[in-house]
Amino acid sequence: MGCGTSKVLPEPPKNVHLDLVKKVEPSSGYKTDVCKLFIKGEGDAIKSAIPSPPCYTSPHAEQSEPRKTRVAKYRAKFDPRVTAKYDIKALIGRGSFSRVVRVEHKATKQPYAIKLIETKYREGREVCESELCVLRRVRHTNIIQLIEVFETQERVYMVMELATGGELFDRIIAKGSFTERDATRVLQMVLDGVKYLHTLGITHRDLKPENLLYYHPGMDSKIMITDFGLASARKKGDDCLMKTTCGTPEYIAPEILVRKPYTNSVDMWALGVISYILLSGTMPFEDENRTRLYRQILKGKYSYSGEPWPSVSNLAKDFIDRLLTVDPSDRMTAFQALKHPWVVSMAASSSMKNLHRSISQNLLKRASSRCQSTKSAQSTRSSRSTKSNKSRRVRERELRELNLRYQQQCNG
Template identity: 35%
Template sequence: MGRMKTERQDRKSNATSGTDEKSGLALMQQSISFCSELNLSRGDAQVTEGWVTKVGRYLHLHSSRYLKLRGAALSSFHSPDRPATWTMNLLNCTVKPILKSKRFLISTPERGALEYSAFDETERDRWVAAIRKATTENIFSFYKIGPIIGNGSFSTVRLGASLDTRDIKKYAIKIIDKRRVGGNLKYMDREIAIMRSVRHKNIVQIYDIFETDKRLMIVLEYCPGGDLFEKLKVRSTLTETQAILVFRQLFSALEYLHSRGIVHRDIKPANFLLVDSSESLQVKLSDFGLSNTMENASDVVMASIVGTPAFLPPEVIKNLPYGPKVDIWGMGISLYFLLSGRIPFDAKNRDQMFTRIQNDMLEFRGKVWENISFEAKDLLRKLLTKNPDKRLSALEALNHDWFNTKADLLEDLSEKNMLEIDSSDSAMSSVSRCESPAALTMLPNHSGSQSSISEIRRLSV
């Protein structure tokens, strides 16, 4: 049997006998794990996995099993490339080594006594230590969970606080129902792996992970200011002064991600969180549920259609391979929207919108654009270039004249600088806050006029 593997160990460590084990280790090497350079508050939340021998309860027959321990959830497999035969919660379980042997015994309310034999006594002790730690991985031992502050297709977000009186921060605790996620578990794993691998002042930070057989709980940085979509839906657009402050931060976060080979793939104002409700407009990029990684930052390797439809670039609509420039397009749509209250390619339905995105020239219609600078419009044209090869990179956007010649705009951030737009002339169109890419908010456009917020309708992709 092969040795137990934890995510700190080298994925290329030698395997011993068994064809199933070799194929299993190959599969493990391809998977995304919780392992990263960023430690969590309580440790590393490692995944522990490997081959063991199951000892029969009555006849003491021996059979190979592949065990995988994630948080407090233990799963058993006949082979790691097949579905789990069972998964159970270890929070009410105990484990003990059987001395002078390679065996260990797990006592569970669900499945009774489970006896396994490891590769050797050292591996036995590692399994025992990992399982003992898992039996204490109860979020309620570390955090107080408060009221609901957000909902999604598969998750609920609650306000949280640490039980450690020295920690006065508030947290956002995202509670994911694994039974409802179904086949989207890979996105959940990938979101965690990516969030654990990044640390930037303008990216929402992950603090802790707890997992049981039914739920995944992610403790995140709390941003009480809400998101920019909600802020503008009830107030106004941003002035150029404010937009410069906001987008300088966002492009900095995006340049950081792209330099690490990470593509967000769902850039939109609903994912721009405000640190507080003041006019300082400190923002953080959030929601990495659709993010993906590339082998190298310059590779263009992704081709799946994900994201919010109103923010999709032409190459995604055409099912072409794409890379980090999809995020640049999303930033362009977001900037256009936050400056004007409209999206540039609105339409009656999804198909018409996709046609406009692919074929129509970018226009700056309406009185609102009379007060927008040439530099801002020039940046928008370069962000919303239909050919991704000619589209700016995040670093090139940061070096654009709009950020470098408009420093005088940053002198005054008072309330009087907010450019109020009459609700009949604004359009919170085609901006979806749903977690699922299958949801789309569309804005009817009758006789070429902009519709009011009250006329927003939802269409299914």
């Protein structure tokens, strides 16, 4: 959803007795793409499947340059092997070291996404190697599929399946009806994918609703797990413990915050958070202050108060409780979660009440609140910048006046 939670690596909270988080600089953060540069004039409503940072291109330069010239220059950046096989259609996302474009296979007319990563930068090369290491090993119906790879000295072109059905919660809001049975069907697909990853020794480490996309807009569409930029792949026999502090704050497991070596159970904690949101449209742990947010997570304290929780079954709440367990050894595995009575029964014995109204209202309220917070933060930064520019202009004027008086004194 718009103004959703961005991928942020946690910062160490201040005034907390536990040394919670080692500060890690994010390798590639994505935010909303404000440029919406389209290769062809195919409409203005194409939503970027991959969030991207603000574009710093001068708007005047964009307006002065004819569209055909811009298109030709953009296509010229692609390796001839890529353009010989694919028609470049639209830029749908951008990151610090990458661009994502929608393309069409010239022979089959099948749409795909190509992720172009600049590997001349060390950070881009590391992200690329990590993602390729995972995607080359996986083949599952609920995981985004890597089709082929083109490599040059400075760039890598990853051709992947294109998910056109939108994000999970956008579909829920548009659907008009959502029950516990619908929730279990969604979670079953995600759990199938996660169980497969864990069997291969792969931990996603950034599971969240924004990374769960529908393959197509149809009602029978499958859900696909995407974005393996933070994933960790372990070969058989390797130490299964991980130590890197990474993820999105609201979904980070307690053991990561206390900098303990952790396992793939961190994905199961994130699925507990997703399940909670899926059934209510609200977050189990949420606070704009990172220190307070991390304290909530460490305590594992959340509640089932407010709508629509009175209408949610005890089986569903038990499922969430067994995932949002602070001790990772007590947390359900993906295999156990798939065997949980709530998932196995497809909520047949639980309430079939339509939870849509409460969920959608809560989701929209949260999105609106986050948008306002973002605008407020941007306004504050803009105000600070204006004040800074104003004070700089005052200082420059004072220096000019002092210099002028000094020259007058010398000449007088």
